[in-house]
Amino acid sequence: MKTLAMSKKDKRGVNVYLTAKLVDEARALGINLSATLDQMLSDAIREKKREQWKAENKNGIQALNEFEQEMGLFTDDDEYGVI
Template identity: 50%
Template sequence: MRTISVIKKRNTNVYLSVDLIEQAKALDLNLSATLNHALELAVKKGQRERWLEENRAGLEALNGFVEENGLFSDDAEFGVL
């Protein structure tokens, strides 16, 4: 059975270089799809950077623990699953 995903879209105004738009049209690029994809990538990058910044202290603490104590898998008694 097929499921249909509906993605809500909204009109918005963007201002782009005339030359760039003409080049994109000459290549038959879909501006909406291209801009949507580029914005999606930029949002994911921004979210990743924010997450790393918000969790930096915890990551540094974990890295410090590993440096001091090593990994559990480094223990000869740990074994392999």
């Protein structure tokens, strides 16, 4: 997540329904709900995009893995040596 503070225009108010007990506990512990939810949403988006990328590139990844199994790594070649 970016460490720069976002301006008010970069934020959007939304209605979120959370378990009352959890909200009370978070507030009692001084947890910033907005910042926490923003970070968790950012993490969830990043993970979902990673999963989508893997699904979209599954055939290419599989082909590269098969090539590596058959031919070995490029760095295994005597001309290039092993890194």
